[in-house]
Amino acid sequence: MRLVVDLNKCQGYAQCAFLAPDVFSMHGEEALVYNPRAEEEQREKLARAVAACPVQAITADGLHGAGAGSDEAARESSDAH
Numbered sequence: 001m002r003l004v005v006d007l008n009k010c011q012g013y014a015q016c017a018f019l020a021p022d023v024f025s026m027h028g029e030e031a032l033v034y035n036p037r038a039e040e041e042q043r044e045k046l047a048r049a050v051a052a053c054p055v056q057a058i059t060a061d062g063l064h065g066a067g068a069g070s071d072e073a074a075r076e077s078s079d080a081h
């Protein structure tokens with residue numbers, strides 16, 4: 001799966017690194033590093049990270065086929081706000 005983070009939007013909140021640590025990590029206080037070709041197994045975590053990003057900086061291909069997992073992630077993240 002391919003993903004892109006708009007680093008102009010990204011504020012370094014690290015929600016994504018917390019939810020999908022195999023895809024996203026923080027280097028220092030604000031620099032986000034990510035794998036633009038995430039493994040298929042990361043789909044569910046990635047969906048959570050996309051939903052949780054406070055500034056919607058993450059765009060990922062093919063997340064909408066994720067089924068129940070992504071609905072659940074969306075619900076969980078709206079509860080968290």
Ligand code: SF4
Pocket residue numbers: 005009010011012013014015016017024032052053054055056057058
């Ligand atoms: S959650 Fe969004 S704003 Fe925070 S580090 Fe990840 S991409 Fe950036």
